[in-house]
Amino acid sequence: MRIRQISGDERTTKMFPLQAYAWLPSPATSDEDEVKHRANAPFFETTTMLVAEADGVAMACAAALPMRQNVRGLVLEMAGISAVTSDPEARRRGVVRQLMERLLRQAREEGAAVSALYPFRPSFYAKFGYVGIPRVRVARFAPAGLGDLLHHELPGSVRRLPGKEAFDEYDALVHRLLPERHGFAVFDAARTGVLRDEPVWIALARVGDEVVGGLRYRIEQHGGDLKASNLFSTGPLGRALLLQFLARHVDQVATIELLVGADELPELWGTDLAMTVTGTVANPVRNAPMVRVLDVPALAGSAAGSGSVTVEIAGDELIGGVWQLGADDGRLTVKPGGTPSVTLTAAGFSALAYGVLDATEVFTRGLGELEPRLDDLFPRLMPYMFADF
Incomplete structure (x- = not known):
């Protein structure tokens, strides 16, 4: 199994068969969906598309749409993860995990500070540092x-x-x-x-x-x-x-x-x-979005409350480490290093940054230790991610 990035021209032949089996009535009775898929190719010219292949046959795929998102008043580059699909023969073998890890790493290297997706099952993506936000x-x-x-x-x-x-x-x-x-x-x-x-x-x-x-x-x-x-x-x-x-x-x-x-x-x-x-949520067809932070320093300048706290984000290769967080005239400041007073997971930190959980909820959800000062720094705020993808 090898992972490679494909071009827009390969999208129909490499990704469509996987997506058609996973998301459409199967077996197909007409070629309408494939024709529509091919016609939409120009709209994916800027999309990063990865496939995992075995002997030249695509077994799984994932894509990142270049987007922008407002996070506490700061408009950031965002990776909208979509088309995460696997052939049944490749499921439960860690293939999608490898795809997601590479896709998120590449998205951050290309400038994305945050990421969002619509999960088929939230607990699956929680392992990648994502946390749920409200459905429209x-x-x-x-x-x-x-x-x-x-x-x-x-x-x-x-x-x-x-x-x-x-x-x-x-x-x-x-x-x-x-x-x-x-x-x-x-x-x-x-x-x-x-x-x-x-x-x-x-x-x-x-x-x-x-x-x-x-x-x-x-x-x-x-x-x-x-x-x-x-x-x-x-x-x-x-x-x-x-x-x-x-x-x-x-x-x-x-x-x-x-x-x-x-x-x-x-x-x-x-x-x-x-x-x-x-606000109906019924996975996998009516799913609420999930989000995560890909770059902590990129949040500097977003709206913040008051106080300061040094956090350790553990178990995440993208944002893991120790960060000194503070508020300067209502804006978040971020510096690396220091002695942490609390340890958080990537999902726990993302929940606070997006304002969907408070410090107690982060603790009771198993996403980090309890630190009440985080509520002063990250007041609750309701995100409205209307984009659907």
């Missing part, structure tokens, strides 16, 4: 519940456009929000092309010439569902404009379904609004 919530409600909004004249407008026509302005809005929202993650220009080609409507809310909100959606059928992706806005006015637009579908669709962050409260959008908000 699905808000489901009838448009009639937003009827009060139609009684008010708002200083702005909403225009509905075909997805391809409005995508550049929508994408510009997302990138404008990137440095403002903890956990936000975006693809590079090559991968973004996948989203550009999706058959959707995009509603853009404007105040003057400024885009203040955006929503990608499709309508399944008359009297059926309007299904939207994430509701993005620069503030309450942009959100209100988009909700008012959705309210105007009252006699067209029965239900509206859209995605929101785990810290949002859509049940407060209307007075008599009947709302169901769910």
Whole structure:
């Protein structure tokens, strides 16, 4: 078994058979999926793709998408791990572990400071230093519940456009929000092309010439569902404009379904609004994302609380060692060395950096020793990684 990096031209012949068996109905009854896979090749030109081969036959594969993510106000290079797949004959032999270790090491060498993925089983990736963060919530409600909004004249407008026509302005809005929202993650220009080609409507809310909100959606059928992706806005006015637009579908669709962050409260959008908000996690098909830090010094300058603590991160070749962590005018400082007062795993440190666990939870989850000062340095903060890959 040998591991090598493949080119985009090899993606269909080397990775598709593995992915098709693992993730698609099998055996295949048509060539549609392979044709689609081949057509998407240009969107993976910047992706790092590794395969493990035996006698020239690919037995396992993994890929890293170049992305960027906001971690406590600092936009960092991120490796989005995907396509981790193994042939049944290669499972339980440590092949995927070798692929992951090399892929993460290479991603860090190429500048990635953090990494994220959607796990088929969280406990598998916990061994690689990953920790879970919240899954996006699905808000489901009838448009009639937003009827009060139609009684008010708002200083702005909403225009509905075909997805391809409005995508550049929508994408510009997302990138404008990137440095403002903890956990936000975006693809590079090559991968973004996948989203550009999706058959959707995009509603853009404007105040003057400024885009203040955006929503990608499709309508399944008359009297059926309007299904939207994430509701993005620069503030309450942009959100209100988009909700008012959705309210105007009252006699067209029965239900509206859209995605929101785990810290949002859509049940407060209307007075008599009947709302169901769910965050379903059911592995391997409805999985919540996981994240980890690949480079501790790269976090310097991110938002921090107060105090200082010296930590040892044990058992991890990427971020293992002793680090002096402190806060200087609300920004994290990082220096190597010192005498540690607490030992953490890579997952424990990542949980604190992303704000999803406090010091006590890190201890009770078996991810490190108890050190209350870590709560002062890393206050709880809810990440919203809307990107799905």
